[in-house]
Each structure stands twice: as C-alpha cells, then as structure tokens.
Amino acid sequence: MRMQPFHFWAQERRLFGVLHPAEGTARALVLMCPPLLHEHVRSHRFFSQMADRLAADGVACLRFDYHGTGDSEGDDAGFSPDLALADIACAAAELRRRAGDHPLVLMGIRASAPLAFHAADPARADALWLWLPVVDGCAYVQSLEAQDLAARSDPLRYPLRPLPVPAERDELVGFRTSAGFRKEFAARCVVAGGTRLPVSVVTGPDTMPVAFADGSHHVLPESAADWVDELDLRSVIHLRDAEPVLEALLLGLPQGIRAVVNG
Amino acid sequence: MDEVIVIPGFGYGIFTPGTGRTVPVTLVLLNAGLTHRVGPFRCYVGIARHLARRGVDVFRFDLPRVGDGPAAGVPVAAMVRTALDTLEREVGSRCFVIGGICSAADMAWHIAQDDPRIAGVWLLDGFAHRGRWFRVARVRKALRRPLWQWPRLAWRLLRGLRPEGRSAAADIAVIRDWPEPGAFRRQSADLLSRGVRILAMYTGGVSKYMLDVRQLDDTFGESRRHAGLTTTYWPAFDHTLMSPADRDHVFTILGEWCEAFRTPRPTVQAHNPG
Numbered sequence: 001m002r003m004q005p006f007h008f009w010a011q012e013r014r015l016f017g018v019l020h021p022a023e024g025t026a027r028a029l030v031l032m033c034p035p036l037l038h039e040h041v042r043s044h045r046f047f048s049q050m051a052d053r054l055a056a057d058g059v060a061c062l063r064f065d066y067h068g069t070g071d072s073e074g075d076d077a078g079f080s081p082d083l084a085l086a087d088i089a090c091a092a093a094e095l096r097r098r099a100g101d102h103p104l105v106l107m108g109i110r111a112s113a114p115l116a117f118h119a120a121d122p123a124r125a126d127a128l129w130l131w132l133p134v135v136d137g138c139a140y141v142q143s144l145e146a147q148d149l150a151a152r153s154d155p156l157r158y159p160l161r162p163l164p165v166p167a168e169r170d171e172l173v174g175f176r177t178s179a180g181f182r183k184e185f186a187a188r189c190v191v192a193g194g195t196r197l198p199v200s201v202v203t204g205p206d207t208m209p210v211a212f213a214d215g216s217h218h219v220l221p222e223s224a225a226d227w228v229d230e231l232d233l234r235s236v237i238h239l240r241d242a243e244p245v246l247e248a249l250l251l252g253l254p255q256g257i258r259a260v261v262n263g
Numbered sequence: 264m265d266e267v268i269v270i271p272g273f274g275y276g277i278f279t280p281g282t283g284r285t286v287p288v289t290l291v292l293l294n295a296g297l298t299h300r301v302g303p304f305r306c307y308v309g310i311a312r313h314l315a316r317r318g319v320d321v322f323r324f325d326l327p328r329v330g331d332g333p334a335a336g337v338p339v340a341a342m343v344r345t346a347l348d349t350l351e352r353e354v355g356s357r358c359f360v361i362g363g364i365c366s367a368a369d370m371a372w373h374i375a376q377d378d379p380r381i382a383g384v385w386l387l388d389g390f391a392h393r394g395r396w397f398r399v400a401r402v403r404k405a406l407r408r409p410l411w412q413w414p415r416l417a418w419r420l421l422r423g424l425r426p427e428g429r430s431a432a433a434d435i436a437v438i439r440d441w442p443e444p445g446a447f448r449r450q451s452a453d454l455l456s457r458g459v460r461i462l463a464m465y466t467g468g469v470s471k472y473m474l475d476v477r478q479l480d481d482t483f484g485e486s487r488r489h490a491g492l493t494t495t496y497w498p499a500f501d502h503t504l505m506s507p508a509d510r511d512h513v514f515t516i517l518g519e520w521c522e523a524f525r526t527p528r529p530t531v532q533a534h535n536p537g
Contacts, residue, residue, distance in 0.1 A: 003331060005331070014264070016277075018331065041298055041301060041303065044299040044301075044330050048331050070305070070308075071265065076305060076507075151505060157501045157502075158468075158499070158501050159470040160467035160474075171507060173505075174303075174506070231505075232503060234296075234297075
C-alpha cells in the first residue's frame with residue numbers, strides 16, 4: 001500500500017491523516033485542506049486519487065481531517081473554523097516531519113480556501129492552491145442555509161413526509177455544527193491581493209477568480225466542477241477531467257516556489 | 264480510541280474498540296454506495312463511536328472504487344474476507360455483524376450466506392418485496408392527492424400494469440443485486456436457522472419499493488416472526504439519514520440490538536420454515 005494512514009496530534013486534538021509519499025526524490029509538499037460538511041464526503045475519492053497523482057510526480061501529499069470531521073476525533077459540533085487554522089499548522093508540521101523539509105503548497109479546497117489563506121503564515125507555506133474556492137464565508141453560509149432548507153422540503157428525499165423536517169438549532173446540511181460555526185465561518189474571506197505568496201486559483205468555467213499580484217488562474221471543465229451543488233454522492237468525479245489543470249499546477253510548482261524561496 | 268488496521272494487499276480501515284463491558288461481536292460496516300468509510304453525513308463514524316460506548320468493536324473500511332479503496336477489478340468478496348481475517352488476527356475478533364446502508368446491506372446479505380463467522384446482519388434499506396401491499400399502499404397514497412391530479416395518476420397506474428411498466432421493480436433488483444423474492448426468503452430462513460440474527464431497517468426514502476410495513480410479511484415469509492429477526496419501518500426518515508435526530512434514533516436501535524449479542528445466539532428455531 002503506497003498511502004500511509006495514521007493519527008497525529010494537533011495540540012490536544014487527535015487528527016487523522018493519509019500521507020502519499022513522493023515517488024523518487026520529493027521536490028515539494030502539498031497539504032490538502034479538505035472541503036467541509038457534505039462536500040468532504042462528496043469529493044473524497046477524487047482528492048485521494050489526486051494525491052496519488054501528485055505523489056507519482058514527486059510531490060509528497062498529506063490529506064487530513066479537521067477535528068470533528070471525517071475520521072478525526074471529535075463530534076461534528078466539535079469542528080471550529082478558528083481551531084481549524086491550528087489544525088492546518090500542525091498538519092503542515094507533521095507533513096514536513098514525515099516527508100522532509102521541502103517547499104510547501106497549502107491546497108485549500110472549497111470552504112478550506114479561506115482557512116488555508118489565513119493559515120499560510122503559521123503553516124510556513126510557500127504557495128497556495130485554491131481549488132474551487134469559497135471566497136466569501138458569509139455568502140457560503142447563506143448558500144448552505146438555502147441548500148439545507150431545500151433538502152428538508154424535498155419530496156424526493158422525504159417522499160412520505162407531508163411537512164418539511166424541522167431543523168435543530170445549529171444543524172446545517174445534515175450536520176450538527178457548533179454554536180459559533182456560522183459566525184466564525186462567515187467572517188472568513190479570501191482577500192484579493194491579501195498575501196505575498198504565489199496563488200494558483202482553480203475555478204469552474206463560469207467563475208471569476210480573485211486577483212492576486214503573483215497569481216495564476218486555471219479553469220476546470222464543468223464535469224469536474226459541478227459536484228459542489230450536490231448534497232448526495234451519486235456520481236464519480238473523474239480525475240482525468242482535471243488532468244490539464246493538474247499538469248499546469250505541477251509545471252508551475254518549482255518556478256512559483258523558487259521565486260519565493262529565493263526572494 | 265480509533266486505530267488504523269492495514270488489510271494486507273487491499274488497503275486499510277479504521278477500528279474503534281468497544282469500551283467498558285464488551286460485546287463479543289465486531290460490527291463491520293460496508294460502504295453505502297460510493298460514500299467512503301465515514302458514511303453519509305458521517306453517520307458511520309457516529310455509529311462507531313456510539314457503539315464503542317456500548318462495548319461493541321466497529322470496523323469501517325473502503326471497498327474497491329470507493330474512498331481510499333483499491334481500483335476497480337479487485338474482488339469485493341475477497342477483500343471483505345481478508346478484512347475479517349485481519350480482524351481475527353490483529354484484534355481477536357471471532358464473531359462479526361456485517362451491514363450498512365443501501366448497497367452495503369445488499370453486499371452484507373450475500374457475504375453472510377457463505378461466511379460462518381457472521382453472527383448478525385444489519386440492513387438499512389436492503390431488499391424488500393413489493394408485492395400486493397406495495398400496490399395497495401400506492402393506490403392509497405394516490406387517493407390522498409388532490410382530485411385534479413387523479414386523471415394523471417390513473418394513467419400512470421394503468422401504465423404501471425403494462426409489461427414495460429413492471430420493469431421498474433426489475434430495474435431496482437438488477438441495480439441493487441437482489442436475489443429473487445423466493446430465494447431471499449430461503450436465505451433468510453437459512454441464516455436464522457444458523458443462529459444469524461437479522462436487523463432490517465427501512466426508511467421512507469425507498470418508497471419506490473417499500474410503502475407498507477406489511478410488505479415485510481411477503482419479504483421474509485415464514486421467518487417474519489422468527490425471534491432472530493428484528494424489523495423497523497420509519498416512513499418519515501430519508502434514505503441517507505440526513506437529519507441528526509433520525510441518525511440518533513438509528514444509533515440507539517442498532518446499539519440495543521448489538522448489545523443483545525451478550526446473550527447466547529438463539530440456536531433453537533422459533534419457526535421451522537420447512
């Protein structure tokens with residue numbers, strides 16, 4: 001088995017991670033900061049395959065779950081966007097400890113984009129990849145609330161229920177969130193020009209990217225980007241559809257990082 | 264505290280050991296469709312931690328084509344068998360309850376037929392025979408609709424009686440890899456006579472084939488009243504248990520059912536299907 005699953009500690013929180021060691025000599029590290037809530041489950045295999053793909057190209061990759069998510073310890077309500085920043089920094093340190101002190105890319109996927117953006121300094125990152133990023137935390141929370149409401153009254157989901165399913169106080173798209181989740185996350189944004197690091201932004205075909213001084217923009221086809229609207233996992237996201245974007249990111253990897261390292 | 268257990272040649276899984284007064288079975292959860300080992304809305308993690316507090320060991324892992332599981336083409340049955348072998352060797356599990364949601368229930372059913380280590384099967388939205396009670400319930404459901412919708416419903420019902428209309432049931436059976444109703448009844452009787460306990464839960468999310476609790480009489484036949492068979496039907500729940508309150512309910516019933524494995528298996532048949 002190439003991938004190496006393990007638990008590690010972020011302060012007093014026990015987290016789960018999977019290392020995909022680089023084949024041959026590692027030239028860089030990528031820390032994948034996963035999407036949140038249903039999007040985490042929806043996209044899991046896609047990013048597992050992507051980590052394998054990066055590892056095959058000499059990039060050691062760590063996927064991990066925040067406290068209160070995925071296989072990490074903690075209930076759903078234990079997840080906190082503020083604590084997640086510390087989880088990212090600890091995961092970055094763990095990746096360096098296991099794979100060597102190579103240039104580090106923080107890959108913020110969906111709702112982890114603003115988290116990775118703000119954790120870049122404490123994690124000592126050398127570059128950022130923002131994958132289908134949520135750039136406005138407040139708008140994202142509102143979209144989740146709309147999705148939640150639609151699902152509760154969806155006759156296809158609840159065909160034998162005459163009235164919408166009542167929600168618990170802090171429940172969101174099927175998860176019990178913490179009392180502070182919405183407020184904490186709504187305050188998180190990706191700010192244009194708000195970092196000195198090189199930033200590669202990967203979006204769907206109809207999304208305008210955030211502008212960065214040292215940035216690049218890559219566009220996924222609809223087939224690799226439309227999963228973000230789905231609450232349930234009903235189809236596979238094919239890695240081959242994202243291959244051109246991955247190749248571009250890998251091509252830009254040494255140059256982008258070297259500029260910062262040398263600068 | 265969760266542990267990673269490597270399944271040699273296939274991948275790995277997460278083992279959550281029971282705490283306190285332990286129950287002598289390990290619950291093995293199979294993937295619900297394409298959802299990886301955490302389950303829809305992370306419910307397999309919730310099950311593992313709830314059951315661990317009740318003393319039940321739980322193991323979750325990814326089958327081929329799912330999550331961190333191997334690529335397509337790896338035989339599922341061989342992987343499950345190796346997972347059970349690994350649990351026997353690594354943590355001393357001897358008896359297993361196997362199951363899960365939707366396709367996991369279907370797989371668990373097939374695996375339980377051949378593996379003598381299986382002591383229980385948990386099925387959430389597994390097989391149910393449509394039969395007469397489904398048709399009656401569908402008509403009753405249609406009659407509750409506003410009058411102006413009746414002509415369209417009548418046309419759909421009539422269309423459903425034509426040969427091509429019946430294909431919907433056959434489609435589900437093929438997609439879900441279900442046995443014929445008669446074979447399912449025989450398999451139920453065989454499992455129960457072996458002392459295997461069955462917990463079959465159904466939700467309103469599978470209204471395409473389950474609308475009335477009396478369908479379970481046709482589904483399980485003579486075994487319906489067997490002491491080893493427990494069934495529940497929750498029409499207000501959805502198929503993937505989106506509501507945390509619904510999940511809590513499932514955790515409680517599943518936990519109580521698993522705890523009953525502390526008492527010896529009911530090897531004496533309450534019913535003799537023959």
